[in-house]
Amino acid sequence: MTRSELGVGVGQDQDFAAWYNEVVAKAGLVEHGPAKGTMVVRPYGYRIWELLQAELDRRIMDTGHENAYFPLFIPQSYLQREAEHVEGFSPELAVVTHAGGKELEEPLVVRPTSETVIGHMMARWISSHRDLPMLLNQWANAVRWELRPRMFLRTTEFLWQEGHTAHASKSDAMRETMLALDTYAEVARDVAAMPVVAGEKTPGERFAGAARTFTIEGMMRDGRALQSGTSHYMGTNFARAFDIQYTSEAGRLEYCHTTSWGMTTRMIGAVVMTHGDDKGLVLPPTLAPYHVVIVPIGRGEGAEQVVPGARELADRLRGAGLRVHVDDRPQVSPGFKFNDWEMRGVPVRLELGPRDLAARAAVLVHRLGGEKEQVPLDRAAEILPGVLEDFHALLLSRATEFRDSRTATVDGWDDFAAAVATGWARAFHCGSSACEDEIKAHTAATPRCVPLDGPPESGPCVRCGRPNEYGKRILFGRAY
Amino acid sequence: MTRSELGVGVGQDQDFAAWYNEVVAKAGLVEHGPAKGTMVVRPYGYRIWELLQAELDRRIMDTGHENAYFPLFIPQSYLQREAEHVEGFSPELAVVTHAGGKELEEPLVVRPTSETVIGHMMARWISSHRDLPMLLNQWANAVRWELRPRMFLRTTEFLWQEGHTAHASKSDAMRETMLALDTYAEVARDVAAMPVVAGEKTPGERFAGAARTFTIEGMMRDGRALQSGTSHYMGTNFARAFDIQYTSEAGRLEYCHTTSWGMTTRMIGAVVMTHGDDKGLVLPPTLAPYHVVIVPIGRGEGAEQVVPGARELADRLRGAGLRVHVDDRPQVSPGFKFNDWEMRGVPVRLELGPRDLAARAAVLVHRLGGEKEQVPLDRAAEILPGVLEDFHALLLSRATEFRDSRTATVDGWDDFAAAVATGWARAFHCGSSACEDEIKAHTAATPRCVPLDGPPESGPCVRCGRPNEYGKRILFGRAY
Numbered sequence: 001m002t003r004s005e006l007g008v009g010v011g012q013d014q015d016f017a018a019w020y021n022e023v024v025a026k027a028g029l030v031e032h033g034p035a036k037g038t039m040v041v042r043p044y045g046y047r048i049w050e051l052l053q054a055e056l057d058r059r060i061m062d063t064g065h066e067n068a069y070f071p072l073f074i075p076q077s078y079l080q081r082e083a084e085h086v087e088g089f090s091p092e093l094a095v096v097t098h099a100g101g102k103e104l105e106e107p108l109v110v111r112p113t114s115e116t117v118i119g120h121m122m123a124r125w126i127s128s129h130r131d132l133p134m135l136l137n138q139w140a141n142a143v144r145w146e147l148r149p150r151m152f153l154r155t156t157e158f159l160w161q162e163g164h165t166a167h168a169s170k171s172d173a174m175r176e177t178m179l180a181l182d183t184y185a186e187v188a189r190d191v192a193a194m195p196v197v198a199g200e201k202t203p204g205e206r207f208a209g210a211a212r213t214f215t216i217e218g219m220m221r222d223g224r225a226l227q228s229g230t231s232h233y234m235g236t237n238f239a240r241a242f243d244i245q246y247t248s249e250a251g252r253l254e255y256c257h258t259t260s261w262g263m264t265t266r267m268i269g270a271v272v273m274t275h276g277d278d279k280g281l282v283l284p285p286t287l288a289p290y291h292v293v294i295v296p297i298g299r300g301e302g303a304e305q306v307v308p309g310a311r312e313l314a315d316r317l318r319g320a321g322l323r324v325h326v327d328d329r330p331q332v333s334p335g336f337k338f339n340d341w342e343m344r345g346v347p348v349r350l351e352l353g354p355r356d357l358a359a360r361a362a363v364l365v366h367r368l369g370g371e372k373e374q375v376p377l378d379r380a381a382e383i384l385p386g387v388l389e390d391f392h393a394l395l396l397s398r399a400t401e402f403r404d405s406r407t408a409t410v411d412g413w414d415d416f417a418a419a420v421a422t423g424w425a426r427a428f429h430c431g432s433s434a435c436e437d438e439i440k441a442h443t444a445a446t447p448r449c450v451p452l453d454g455p456p457e458s459g460p461c462v463r464c465g466r467p468n469e470y471g472k473r474i475l476f477g478r479a480y
Numbered sequence: 481m482t483r484s485e486l487g488v489g490v491g492q493d494q495d496f497a498a499w500y501n502e503v504v505a506k507a508g509l510v511e512h513g514p515a516k517g518t519m520v521v522r523p524y525g526y527r528i529w530e531l532l533q534a535e536l537d538r539r540i541m542d543t544g545h546e547n548a549y550f551p552l553f554i555p556q557s558y559l560q561r562e563a564e565h566v567e568g569f570s571p572e573l574a575v576v577t578h579a580g581g582k583e584l585e586e587p588l589v590v591r592p593t594s595e596t597v598i599g600h601m602m603a604r605w606i607s608s609h610r611d612l613p614m615l616l617n618q619w620a621n622a623v624r625w626e627l628r629p630r631m632f633l634r635t636t637e638f639l640w641q642e643g644h645t646a647h648a649s650k651s652d653a654m655r656e657t658m659l660a661l662d663t664y665a666e667v668a669r670d671v672a673a674m675p676v677v678a679g680e681k682t683p684g685e686r687f688a689g690a691a692r693t694f695t696i697e698g699m700m701r702d703g704r705a706l707q708s709g710t711s712h713y714m715g716t717n718f719a720r721a722f723d724i725q726y727t728s729e730a731g732r733l734e735y736c737h738t739t740s741w742g743m744t745t746r747m748i749g750a751v752v753m754t755h756g757d758d759k760g761l762v763l764p765p766t767l768a769p770y771h772v773v774i775v776p777i778g779r780g781e782g783a784e785q786v787v788p789g790a791r792e793l794a795d796r797l798r799g800a801g802l803r804v805h806v807d808d809r810p811q812v813s814p815g816f817k818f819n820d821w822e823m824r825g826v827p828v829r830l831e832l833g834p835r836d837l838a839a840r841a842a843v844l845v846h847r848l849g850g851e852k853e854q855v856p857l858d859r860a861a862e863i864l865p866g867v868l869e870d871f872h873a874l875l876l877s878r879a880t881e882f883r884d885s886r887t888a889t890v891d892g893w894d895d896f897a898a899a900v901a902t903g904w905a906r907a908f909h910c911g912s913s914a915c916e917d918e919i920k921a922h923t924a925a926t927p928r929c930v931p932l933d934g935p936p937e938s939g940p941c942v943r944c945g946r947p948n949e950y951g952k953r954i955l956f957g958r959a960y
Contacts, residue, residue, distance in 0.1 A: 031604075033597065034558065035588050038551035040601055043616070046548045068526045071518035072552075072590075072621055072637050073574075078514065091581050094553075096590065099574040099636075100625035108515050110552075110576065110590070117513065121520055124511075130811070136523070141552055141621065145580035156579075157552050331610065 007339055011278045016222035021151070024272060027281045027344045030151045037149035037156030041265070044344065047289040048268050049159065053139065055191045055286065056161060056263060059183050065135040065163060070117050072141070073108040078116040081241040085115065088208020092144040094156070110143040115209065115234070115260055118164045119242035126166060126256060128247050133176065134166040152269030153226070153480050160264035166244055166256040170235070173257035174212075177233040180261035181214045184229035192267065193284040193395035194218045194274050195403055196228060197475055199449025204433045207260075211235035217448045217475065219403040220273035223423040225448045225477040228270050231261035269480075274399050281345025282367055284395050285388040290325040292317055292384060293341045294362070297334050297353035309357045313350065313377055320381040322388075342367060347391045348384065350375070368394065409473065416462045416476070420445035424477040426454070430461035431469025439463050439476070448475045487819055491758045496702035501631070504752060507761045507824045510631045517629035517636030521745070524824065527769040528748050529639065533619065535671045535766065536641060536743060539663050545615040545643060550597050552621070553588040558596040561721040565595065568688020572624040574636075590623040595689065595714070595740055598644045599722035606646060606726050606736060613656065614646045632749030633706070633960050640744035646724055646736040650715070653737035654692075657713040660741035661694045664709035672747065673764035673875035674698045674754050675883055676708060677955055679929030684913045687740075691715035697928045697955065699883040700753035703903040705928045705957040708750050711741035749960075754879050761825025762847055764875050765868040770805040772797055772864060773821045774842070777814050777833035789837045793830065793857055800861040802868075822847060827871045828864065830855070848874065889953065896942045896956070900925035904957040906934070910941035911949025919943050919956070928955045 008026070010018045024030050029045030032038070041049065057067075073096060079086045089112045096108040111117070118136065126134060139161050146154045163180055167173040181198055188194040196216035206213040210232035217225045236255040238244065244256040275282040285291050294314055296306040307328050314324040325346075327337045334351070341349055351363040362380065364373045364387070375383055406423025410416045419425035420443050429435070429447065439462075440446050454472040461468060488506070490498045504510050509525030512518070521529065537547075553576060559566045569592045576588040591597070598616065606614060619641050626634045643660055647653040661678055668674040676696040686693040690712035697705045716735040718724065724736040755762040765771050774794055776786040787808050794804040805826075807817045814831070821829055831843040842860065844853045844867070855863055886903025890896045899905035900923050909915070909927065919942075920926050934952040941948060 031601070033551035033553075034555050034600055035551055035553040038553055040551065040597075041549040043546035043548045047546075049549075050547065066523035066527075067530065068523045069521040069529075069639065071513035071515055071520065072623070073513075073515040073518055075514050093581075094576045094579040094588075096574045097577045098587075100627065101571050101573075107578075108574075117520075120514055121511070143552070147580065159549065 007343065008278055008280055012221055012276070019278075020269075020273060023276055023280050023343070024151050024269070029268065029272070032151070035156070037146045039151050039155045039157070041159075044289055045268060048271070048283070048287050049265060051287045051289070052187075052191065052267055053161075056183070056187050057139070059187065060137050060161065060163065063179060063183070065137045065165075068136050068138060069140065070114050070121065070138055072111055074111055074114075074117045076107045076109050078120060079109055081116065082209045082238055084237075085209035089113070089144070092146070094143045094145055111140075112142055112144045113260070113262070114138060114140075114162055114164065115238050115258075116242070119238045119244060119258070122164075122166050122256070122258075123242050123244045126244055126246050129168055129249055132166060132168045132246060132256065133172060135163075135176075136165065137161055137163045150269075150480075152265055152272070155265075158264045158266065160262050162260060162262045165259045166239070167258070168246065168248070168254070168256070170257050173259050174233055177212070177214060177231050177259045177261070180231040180259070181216065181229075184216050184231065184261070184263055187263070188216055188218065188228060189396065191284065191286045192271050192274070193392050193399065194228070194270060195396060195400040197449060197451050198453075199451040199475065201449055202431070202436065202447045202474070204436055205447065207232045209234060209237050211237065215449050217477075218270050218274055219399075219406060219424065219477070220270070220480070221276065221402070222273070223406050223477070225424065225479045226266070226270050226273065227448075227479065228267060229261070229263040232259060234258040234260065275395055276345070279339075280343030282395065283345035283347060285347050285392050288345065288347055289323065290346050291322045291388055292324045292348045292350055293337075293346045294324065294326045294350045294352060295334055295337045295341075296326070296328055297351050297356075305354050306352050306357050310352050313352065313362065313380060316377075316381045317384060320385060322384060338365075347388060350380070366391070410462065411459060413462060417443050420476055420478060424448070424475055425462075426473040426475055427462035428457075428459040428468035429470065429474050429476075430464055430466040432464070432466070435461060435464050444478045445476045446479055448477050448479060450474045487823065488758055488760055492701055492756070499756075499758075500749075500753060503756055503760050503823070504631050504749070509748065509752075512631070515636070517626045519631050519635045519637070521639075524769055525748060528751070528763070528767050529745055531767045531769070532667070532671065532747055533641075536663070536667050537619070539667065540617050540641065540643065543659060543663070545617045545645075548616050548618060549620065550594050550601065550618055552591055554591055554594075554597045556587045556589050558600060559589055561596065562689045562718055564717075565689035569593070569624070572626070574623045574625055591620070592622055592624045593740070593742070594618060594620075594642055594644065595718050595738075596722070599718045599724055599738070602644075602646050602736070602738075603723045603725070606724055608727050609648055609729055612646060612648045612726055612736065613652060615643075615656075616645065617641055617643045630749075630960075632745055632752070635745075638744045638746065640742050643739070643741045645739045646719070647738070648726065648728070648734070648736070650737050653739050654713055657692070657694060657711050657739045657741070660711040660739070661696065661709075664696050664711065664741070664743055667743070668696055668698065668708060669876065671764065671766045672751050672754070673872050673879065674708070674750060675876060675880040677929060677931050678933070679931040679955065681710075681929055682911070682916065682927045682954070684916055685927065687712045689714060689717050691717065695929050697957075698750050698754055699879075699886060699904065699957070700750070700960070701756065701882070702753070703886050703958070705904065705959045706746070706750050706753065707928075707959065708747060709741070709743040712739060714738040714740065755875055756825070759819075760823030762875065763825035763827060764872050765827050766872065768825065768827055769803065770826050771802045771868055772804045772828045772830055773817075773826045774804065774806045774830045774832060775814055775817045775821075776806070776808055777831050777836075785834050786832050786837050790832050793832065793842065793860060796857075796861045797864060800865060802864060818845075827868060830860070846871070890942065891939060893942060897923050900956055900958060904928070904955055905942070906953040906955055907942035908937075908939040908948035909950065909954050910944055910946040912944070912946070915941060915944050924958045925956045926959055928957050928959060930954045
């Protein structure tokens with residue numbers, strides 16, 4: 001196997017998009033499916049998704065939501081009931097026109113999102129204020145036709161959770177909207193080691209049919225922004241379209257306020273582009289299919305001695321709750337294995353040769369580099385959990401420093417253009433969509449969000465000089 | 481709320497189909513979706529599915545399989561590559577003809593099952609005997625257009641796992657086929673408390689494209705059979721259609737032998753129809769969203785006293801690993817709650833009133849009836865796990881007795897017809913499909929399987945008198 005088959009053939013700085021495509025394929029995460037824009041998520045990639053699912057699902061359940069499952073097929077007329085919603089999604093729909101050997105009387109849309117069908121059902125289930133809040137979540141696939149598909153980031157079919165809730169009041173629904181956003185920010189930080197900026201989308205970037213859209217934005221290693229989770233307050237838009245009404249304690253018939261929020265398989269791409277390097281993936285421990293790979297050293301007889309030792313070590317580490325793999329493939333060299341697991345982003349490698357075994361120690365190599373360390377076999381199970389905690393903390397601080405170093409607070413146009421060429425700009429904006437369009441035409445940058453945590457400030461729009469709209473600086477960047 | 485709204489309006493003996501439809505709706509498991517034949521799985525029903533998934537997934541992973549995810553959309557031409565496969569599935573396909581606002585050049589089939597797309601990918605991934613066996617599993621939705629949909633049993637869209645494996649030899653693939661079947665039989669017995677008959681389908685009942693199809697068949701309380709999981713040995717049929725080849729140790733290019741196997745949301749219907757009664761669902765503890773519901777007794781001030789006691793008891797039981805719900809709804813009576821949780825099939829109810837609390841005991845009521853028992857609060861966490869184990873054992877033995885009482889070993893036609901009118905017949909058969917059709921035309925019964933465990937025997941065909949084909953009696957019954 002040649003070097004280019006084994007390692008990454010192209011560096012991040014050379015061609016980030018090519019680097020990404022190569023890494024997700026070579027690390028065994030994903031391949032193109034036969035139908036345009038579809039993906040095959042391979043076991044190593046799917047395991048990352050399962051680990052993310054478990055972390056996110058637990059938090060969603062702990063905050064009182066229940067999982068359910070709604071149909072994949074939605075009558076076309078349902079989408080048309082909410083005017084903005086159908087306008088936003090129409091260009092992306094996949095439509096079933098024939099089934100069971102016949103043409104259907106009404107075409108069925110393959111769900112691009114489930115507000116409409118869930119709205120229809122909520123209207124049946126909700127009658128009294130006692131039925132509220134209704135807090136539902138669904139794990140499912142969804143389909144949006146993509147003109148320029150990219151694995152995980154924009155695929156015709158993707159996997160996600162979509163939360164859908166109904167509430168008696170605006171304040172209850174807004175509290176829910178922000179709870180979901182907080183959950184996403186927490187999962188990004190504590191699970192994916194991604195520092196994100198949480199904020200509100202400007203009107204032009206809102207979800208089709210939403211009154212307010214909130215987002216978490218992560219910075220990828222090419223300086224671009226990736227929207228990594230969104231939470232929407234729908235007002236009473238869908239409640240009016242689907243007659244989701246309840247009788248209040250005072251006996252009045254009222255419309256519900258609804259929300260929806262989603263996080264998708266795109267998060268796998270986010271992890272790749274936040275932490276990866278020229279050797280391949282770097283996985284935060286919580287999402288790593290294997291925390292530790294043990295490589296027995298020495299071919300032939302040498303290897304035969306150490307493989308049982310490696311297995312014993314693996315069992316000890318598993319006893320401490322770690323996910324461990326012993327790479328005992330006889331047909332490939334240790335060097336090949338080192339590169340292979342570096343490509344796959346395993347946080348820690350333990351090398352175990354005959355002399356190590358005699359000395360009752362293994363050699364620990366971090367995925368992020370640094371000195372090799374000796375780890376006594378008897379203490380490995382005690383030491384490794386801390387090593388992994390530090391690994392997560394290091395990823396998070398490294399990514400935070402990177403993001404901050406590529407984020408500039410700017411007032412002038414030239415500084416703005418320079419900032420968004422390599423990262424993000426915090427700047428004042430007038431709020432006009434024509435001005436947003438002009439900024440995009442000149443720099444390819446768009447408003448990512450109005451950050452929740454910025455201080456109140458005011459100043460002239462960075463582009464047109466008119467007064468700022470948002471009472472604070474907003475975040476601009478080129479986006480995926 | 482009237483009696484008919486609360487309890488089951490129709491008995492199993494009156495109209496089993498109507499009983500089923502009423503129970504799955506009133507217990508909050510499922511409702512019809514807006515598109516024909518689709519279902520909305522409500523939280524209580526979906527929780528049963530999640531519990532079944534966890535049990536089945538663990539067993540699939542423990543036997544060396546890996547989860548992955550393949551596209552929902554399959555180019556129509558892929559299905560046509562295996563002649564029997566396309567013939568079998570064509571009448572059931574849903575087809576996407578338009579996407580992204582345009583007509584597609586090649587229509588996309590919404591997966592009815594994934595042999596074709598997975599076969600296509602396996603051909604890319606497998607080159608050497610070292611790549612074998614390849615053991616994949618997918619949790620997904622699938623679509624088969626149904627003319628007579630019934631919730632859970634036959635729905636246009638269903639949820640399932642589909643295992644797909646490739647092997648170097650027939651014997652390896654057959655071992656895998658039987659391993660999957662054993663896993664299904666074990667899950668049916670140990671998780672769903674369903675005694676099933678495992679066996680092989682006759683050629684006329686085989687999966688489209690399979691060389692051999694195996695099944696587990698459960699008996700529902702109306703005496704009908706429900707196919708509850710199937711496992712297929714494909715021979716080299718799909719390997720030839722998709723070029724799944726490997727180089728053997730001897731250096732020869734060989735076709736793989738493949739398998740596939742699936743279990744679906746139909747299992748929820750199986751549980752309902754195996755254990756349910758005229759009060760509603762009866763859930764085996766492993767699949768029960770709540771093992772125990774605690775109902776505080778006494779309205780107003782009385783209830784206020786006992787609710788904290790009920791919560792304390794719930795916490796103790798949760799500490800013992802039980803799933804517990806305290807029903808403290810103030811607006812409904814204890815009697816309403818008793819009926820409600822009986823409808824929902826909760827195995828054990830604990831009633832706690834002011835006098836019980838003073839005596840430090842709760843009243844235990846089994847879903848299956850019998851004497852009420854006093855359970856000391858201090859010992860409840862110790863006693864309940866055993867109560868639930870016994871509950872599972874009782875369900876299993878009750879269902880086994882029912883099945884055996886409705887299964888007759890018959891040689892004559894009249895006895896056969898009588899047996900399949902209320903249950904199953906074990907009989908000799910000639911193996912001719914014309915004779916199978918005749919039996920079906922007269923009795924509505926079909927061959928369910930050639931049981932794996934029947935003794936070798938021979939005799940004349942129960943219908944036509946010709947010699948038997950299978951070397952043992954086979955199982956006939958009316959089926960869902």
